[in-house]
Amino acid sequence: MSDQYDQDLQRLADAFDLIEPGPAPSRVKAKIYSALMRQQAQTRRLMSLSEVRARGEKLCVFERLVQIAPVGQSVKSLNICRVCGMRALAERFDDPPIYWAGCPYVDLKNS
Numbered sequence: 001m002s003d004q005y006d007q008d009l010q011r012l013a014d015a016f017d018l019i020e021p022g023p024a025p026s027r028v029k030a031k032i033y034s035a036l037m038r039q040q041a042q043t044r045r046l047m048s049l050s051e052v053r054a055r056g057e058k059l060c061v062f063e064r065l066v067q068i069a070p071v072g073q074s075v076k077s078l079n080i081c082r083v084c085g086m087r088a089l090a091e092r093f094d095d096p097p098i099y100w101a102g103c104p105y106v107d108l109k110n111s
């Protein structure tokens, strides 16, 4: 390899040394969560909100509203938190001003 290649590689390695190890920023975790949920919804039906509750998981306030609303089962299997408003805040801020219990985006903020 050339000296230039070695120098570039060393600079790259030095740059990574400057990155503090630790948990990923909350907004990065939120974007990854959104992408994983979107991908999962494209390949299979998500669990319904009732199934989520039956597993002992919490629902956020919007999920609870949809769970009791007179809508079809297909709506109850959507990722409601994708549109509940918390996603947009969570994907943009590392400490988003959201505190609703049960919302996965709040849980990501606190993890």
Ligand SMILES: [Zn+2]
Pocket (backbone or CB within 6 Å): 060, 061, 062, 063, 080, 081, 084, 086, 102, 103, 104, 105
């Ligand atoms: Zn939510």
